Amino acid sequence: MKLVGDLSPHFSRHEFGGEPHADLIRALELLRLNALGKPLVIVSGIRTTTSNAAVGGAPNSQHLLKRAADIPAGYATPRQAARAGFRGIGITGDGRWAVHVDVRRGRRAAWRYGGGGGGLGPGGGFWETVRWPGS
Numbered sequence: 347m348k349l350v351g352d353l354s355p356h357f358s359r360h361e362f363g364g365e366p367h368a369d370l371i372r373a374l375e376l377l378r379l380n381a382l383g384k385p386l387v388i389v390s391g392i393r394t395t396t397s398n399a400a401v402g403g404a405p406n407s408q409h410l411l412k413r414a415a416d417i418p419a420g421y422a423t424p425r426q427a428a429r430a431g432f433r434g435i436g437i438t439g440d441g442r443w444a445v446h447v448d449v450r451r452g453r454r455a456a457w458r459y460g461g462g463g464g465g466l467g468p469g470g471g472f473w474e475t476v477r478w479p480g481s
């Protein structure tokens with residue numbers, strides 16, 4: 347296999363804005379493998395306190411800890427993200443797609459953007475906690 351990334355076979359630092367946690371890269375490679383190698387675009391990777399505030403990220407965002415990535419809707423279902431080993435999964439309002447994945451420590455969590463309850467999520471929108479999308 348030809349190595350195209352400087353972090354792993356398919357991912358490079360420039361896509362994340364630095365070097366993310368190794369567990370994040372491992373899970374992203376697995377997610378990509380499960381998608382039969384379909385190219386995976388990183389929408390948002392590592393954030394500074396300033397850049398996180400600018401996009402309306404949660405103050406305790408896993409992006410600040412280099413443990414999170416946002417990915418495009420349409421790439422992976424919440425269940426596929428859970429199977430790849432992610433422990434935090436943000437899901438589109440219709441429940442179909444994982445758009446935030448992270449490798450947080452501690453309790454795993456899943457939430458849906460655009461819900462009526464919960465708190466303020468990325469972009470200032472609402473989110474609500476949902477059941478873990480396990481198998």
Ligand SMILES: [Zn+2]
Pocket residue numbers: 390409414415416436445446447468
């Ligand atoms: Zn995110």
